[in-house]
Amino acid sequence: MTDTPSRGPGSSRRPKKTDMMSEEERNAYHAQKMAKKKAAREKILATKTEERGLLIVHTGKGKGKSTAAFGMVFRAIGHGFKVGIVQFVKGKWGTGERDVLERFSDQVTIKAMGEGFTWDTQDRARDIAAARAAWQEARRMIADESYRMVLLDELNICLRYDYLDLDEVVQTLKTKPRDTHVIVTGRNAREELIEIADLVTEMTQVKHPFRAGVKAQPGIEF
Amino acid sequence: MTDTPSRGPGSSRRPKKTDMMSEEERNAYHAQKMAKKKAAREKILATKTEERGLLIVHTGKGKGKSTAAFGMVFRAIGHGFKVGIVQFVKGKWGTGERDVLERFSDQVTIKAMGEGFTWDTQDRARDIAAARAAWQEARRMIADESYRMVLLDELNICLRYDYLDLDEVVQTLKTKPRDTHVIVTGRNAREELIEIADLVTEMTQVKHPFRAGVKAQPGIEF
Numbered sequence: 165m166t167d168t169p170s171r172g173p174g175s176s177r178r179p180k181k182t183d184m185m186s187e188e189e190r191n192a193y194h195a196q197k198m199a200k201k202k203a204a205r206e207k208i209l210a211t212k213t214e215e216r217g218l219l220i221v222h223t224g225k226g227k228g229k230s231t232a233a234f235g236m237v238f239r240a241i242g243h244g245f246k247v248g249i250v251q252f253v254k255g256k257w258g259t260g261e262r263d264v265l266e267r268f269s270d271q272v273t274i275k276a277m278g279e280g281f282t283w284d285t286q287d288r289a290r291d292i293a294a295a296r297a298a299w300q301e302a303r304r305m306i307a308d309e310s311y312r313m314v315l316l317d318e319l320n321i322c323l324r325y326d327y328l329d330l331d332e333v334v335q336t337l338k339t340k341p342r343d344t345h346v347i348v349t350g351r352n353a354r355e356e357l358i359e360i361a362d363l364v365t366e367m368t369q370v371k372h373p374f375r376a377g378v379k380a381q382p383g384i385e386f
Numbered sequence: 387m388t389d390t391p392s393r394g395p396g397s398s399r400r401p402k403k404t405d406m407m408s409e410e411e412r413n414a415y416h417a418q419k420m421a422k423k424k425a426a427r428e429k430i431l432a433t434k435t436e437e438r439g440l441l442i443v444h445t446g447k448g449k450g451k452s453t454a455a456f457g458m459v460f461r462a463i464g465h466g467f468k469v470g471i472v473q474f475v476k477g478k479w480g481t482g483e484r485d486v487l488e489r490f491s492d493q494v495t496i497k498a499m500g501e502g503f504t505w506d507t508q509d510r511a512r513d514i515a516a517a518r519a520a521w522q523e524a525r526r527m528i529a530d531e532s533y534r535m536v537l538l539d540e541l542n543i544c545l546r547y548d549y550l551d552l553d554e555v556v557q558t559l560k561t562k563p564r565d566t567h568v569i570v571t572g573r574n575a576r577e578e579l580i581e582i583a584d585l586v587t588e589m590t591q592v593k594h595p596f597r598a599g600v601k602a603q604p605g606i607e608f
Contacts, residue, residue, distance in 0.1 A: 194510040215603050222450065226587040228457075232450035235457030242482030243604045260464030288416040364592035365448040371586035382465045 217344040218362040223353035226367035245312035248305035295327035320350025440584040445575035448589035467534035470527035517549035542572025
């Protein structure tokens with residue numbers, strides 16, 4: 165960000181019209197502005213009446229794609245939902261994640277079908293076989309309506325490398341049971357998937373500790 | 387995305403040089419490419435030797451900022467860490483989150499100090515008092531080295547509305563105990579915070595179900 169003379173030293177904030185107001189004026193201005201915001205919000209919410217399972221995609225190069233999905237799994241656990249997880253890349257989830265999920269084994273089923281990152285195996289035929297086995301598992305979970313949430317972690321990487329048939333995956337997700345939430349993670353989400361999704365978030369990396377020589381560590385990376 | 391004639395119908399993927407290869411050639415090409423990728427990755431990892439607590443910021447207008455932080459909290463729980471959470475906006479976390487966190491009350495301390503979204507209260511003086519009380523709680527948690535992770539949920543909104551002194555917040559975060567991870571969430575993160583952070587992710591909204599008339603629902607929004 166470039167500095168402009170109108171900004172005070174040590175502050176990145178643009179001058180606002182409230183800067184010149186007294187505390188009293190500022191409070192009144194704030195109350196008025198927030199009342200407007202509240203009314204606008206309520207008007208929007210009133211039009212949202214449908215409740216159904218969503219197809220959610222977390223993509224982008226930044227961190228937080230799987231972690232946010234992991235957070236949603238715990239929210240679902242809190243609601244008493246049954247959750248299915250298929251990990252398309254084995255070994256990506258760390259001991260922290262596995263240990264805490266195992267405490268909810270009555271609600272959560274995890275299938276780790278992959279064979280490690282594809283740059284570890286360097287064996288395309290084996291990767292394809294593993295991806296297809298994982299996909300069969302995913303299809304079974306999606307078809308089973310007792311699962312209210314199914315997380316397909318790193319499915320995007322399998323679609324990117326053409327390990328799975330894109331049309332078949334799209335067709336399965338499009339025809340999922342009405343109340344089931346399906347979350348797909350991984351960078352480079354295919355356009356066809358984004359098109360049929362209800363909620364798509366892109367995680368963008370602004371700053372990463374690797375640049376400063378800090379290594380991956382428990383609680384953060386795994 | 388505009389369509390180009392070189393793309394087949396129903397496919398968003400650009401043609402790759404592997405498209406013309408036989409399965410065998412493609413497998414060999416893949417193995418070679420992945421071996422290179424692995425070597426590059428290992429070279430980078432070898433330079434990353436430092437282990438320390440990070441200052442992490444989740445910002446942007448998209449979803450997943452708090453949810454990814456919530457996921458990190460569960461990862462930390464899995465590692466047996468003690469975690470402190472200060473919610474600067476009360477009522478934002480739903481029953482799903484609270485219910486599942488309460489099952490780990492031996493490891494997790496939650497302080498919900500805010501008074502609802504600022505557009506609900508419309509009372510700036512009360513918001514400021516609540517924000518300052520929450521910040522005192524946050525300072526205590528950060529100073530207590532038994533906490534390995536401290537989540538300051540929606541702190542950014544308080545900084546944006548000048549409810550807290552930015553310099554004081556920056557100073558406290560800059561001088562946090564070495565091993566403590568601090569996570570700050572909320573849109574519109576201030577530049578000064580991004581500057582001192584180790585890891586900054588921006589969540590960008592690509593597609594949101596509100597647009598399609600779908601309302602907030604358990605497991606997804608709360």
